[in-house]
Amino acid sequence: MDIGAKEIELIVREVLAGIEWSNLPAASIPNRGDHGVFERVEDAIEAAYVAQSQWVNHYKVEDRRRIIEAIRSVARVNAESLAGMVWEETGMGRREDKILKHLAVIDKTPGVECLTTEAISGDDGLMIEEYAPFGVIGAITPSTNPTETIINNTISMIAGGNSVVFNVHPGARRSCAHCIKLLHQTIVENGGPANLITMQKEPDMKAVNRMTEDSRIRLMVGTGGMAMVNALLRSGKKTIGAGAGNPPVIVDDTADIKLAAGEIFRGASFDNNLLCLAEKEVFVMESVADEFISQLQIEGAYLLQKSQLEEILSFAMTKRGDSYEVNKCWVGKDAEQFLNAIGVQKKEVRLLISETDKTHPFVMVEQLMPVLPIVRLKTFEECVESAVAAESGNRHTASMFSRNVENMTKFAKEVETTIFTKNGATLKGVGIGGEGHTTMTIAGPTGEGLTCARSFTRKRRCMLAEGGLRII
Numbered sequence: 001m002d003i004g005a006k007e008i009e010l011i012v013r014e015v016l017a018g019i020e021w022s023n024l025p026a027a028s029i030p031n032r033g034d035h036g037v038f039e040r041v042e043d044a045i046e047a048a049y050v051a052q053s054q055w056v057n058h059y060k061v062e063d064r065r066r067i068i069e070a071i072r073s074v075a076r077v078n079a080e081s082l083a084g085m086v087w088e089e090t091g092m093g094r095r096e097d098k099i100l101k102h103l104a105v106i107d108k109t110p111g112v113e114c115l116t117t118e119a120i121s122g123d124d125g126l127m128i129e130e131y132a133p134f135g136v137i138g139a140i141t142p143s144t145n146p147t148e149t150i151i152n153n154t155i156s157m158i159a160g161g162n163s164v165v166f167n168v169h170p171g172a173r174r175s176c177a178h179c180i181k182l183l184h185q186t187i188v189e190n191g192g193p194a195n196l197i198t199m200q201k202e203p204d205m206k207a208v209n210r211m212t213e214d215s216r217i218r219l220m221v222g223t224g225g226m227a228m229v230n231a232l233l234r235s236g237k238k239t240i241g242a243g244a245g246n247p248p249v250i251v252d253d254t255a256d257i258k259l260a261a262g263e264i265f266r267g268a269s270f271d272n273n274l275l276c277l278a279e280k281e282v283f284v285m286e287s288v289a290d291e292f293i294s295q296l297q298i299e300g301a302y303l304l305q306k307s308q309l310e311e312i313l314s315f316a317m318t319k320r321g322d323s324y325e326v327n328k329c330w331v332g333k334d335a336e337q338f339l340n341a342i343g344v345q346k347k348e349v350r351l352l353i354s355e356t357d358k359t360h361p362f363v364m365v366e367q368l369m370p371v372l373p374i375v376r377l378k379t380f381e382e383c384v385e386s387a388v389a390a391e392s393g394n395r396h397t398a399s400m401f402s403r404n405v406e407n408m409t410k411f412a413k414e415v416e417t418t419i420f421t422k423n424g425a426t427l428k429g430v431g432i433g434g435e436g437h438t439t440m441t442i443a444g445p446t447g448e449g450l451t452c453a454r455s456f457t458r459k460r461r462c463m464l465a466e467g468g469l470r471i472i
Helices: 005-022 041-058 061-077 079-090 095-108 146-159 170-189 205-213 226-234 257-273 286-299 306-316 335-341 380-391 405-415 426-430
Strands: 118-122 125-133 136-140 163-167 197-200 217-223 239-242 248-251 281-285 317-320 323-326 352-355 371-377 397-401 419-422 457-465
Touching: 041 136, 041 163, 041 197, 041 205, 061 079, 061 095, 061 146, 061 170, 079 095, 079 146, 079 170, 095 146, 095 257, 136 146, 136 205, 146 163, 146 170, 146 197, 146 217, 163 205, 170 197, 205 217, 205 226, 217 226, 226 239, 248 257, 248 380, 257 286, 257 371, 257 397, 257 426, 281 286, 281 380, 286 352, 286 371, 306 335, 306 352, 306 371, 335 352, 371 380, 380 405, 397 405, 397 426, 405 419, 419 426
Parallel strands: 136 163, 136 217, 163 197, 217 239, 248 281, 248 397, 281 371, 352 371, 397 419
Antiparallel strands: 118 125, 125 457, 317 323
């Protein structure tokens, strides 16, 4: 039987992997796990640590590119089944929209192509700066975009030369374990090291604490709520934090109202408003408010009376002293379920809308539900002031519909968000129907912005002095 170069290369790598394991003390060799899924987080960390050493020492950048393309292919074939599993396990969102989210992260998450080398040559020598891996990354993922975040983070992080230990949301652990096994098998079958991505089978906060305490984990990445991000920041470990958002929209008196209604309806109803970047509240100038609300109804939105909104508030949020908290049982539920709960029988409704004042709980609290509050205000200045207050300093996402460049510029400067979308659904800000790459980890709190492989690397400089290598 003839053995080709590829087969020889795979055999050599398996032998090298065996040498890596044989050099470990017997007590430190972890249980091999089930395609990256381990009973103990300590074993998941140890396995990922060994895998990362193999990945950076025995594989080329071209190998990363090839394996990432294999991950894309397999994930694309399984996008519908993954979306279905998440929908069934979490009970949140819309299956058809989850398919689109999966396809977006599969096709538009950058790989090694964003790891460009910078070089400066001069009389005093040649300087190059390259993007090097951190090592082992600990990644916390949410229940709202669980497998989408795993696919997105896996592509970005292993492209940067890292391995990843995931601690997934318990509410989506079965879907996440299935996804990790699928991607792990793809990596191994294409010649990559086992355990490049791992997770603890039953995720919990104890596992997160062990990850932050383990010196082998060099970077923590948290995608989810601000409480989790703040906890990671307090741990003392280098952290990339993607926290909450409460994205406001302004519609001014120069806007194309039909366009605004169509785009806002699409964005706010997408996956039942689960995305942290989705439109959460609208501030519209009074002169165009009636037309705007009418156009939203034409798009298919159901207009709630104020008494109906208050009835929904009574069960969708819980009052704690002077503030409100979201009732998680209603996060990501269909608009029809909210209507049924208040005795309204209506089919094929994707979005509920209602007029409110600017301090209503549905305006000020990120609710992740297909309920869109609309605030009418007399002036553009009032809209900006109220929108900035509702955004609450998250610096996540905001949008505006206008033909007035000065107005758009003023709002963008005031709100200071990571994503600012003009005359389009905020989905376009992460490449879903718009230009640019896609990510599920939007790091506003820590400043990395829309993350990609480069975000999960550290820049290293090499200097060849005395004019070396210059040919002029």
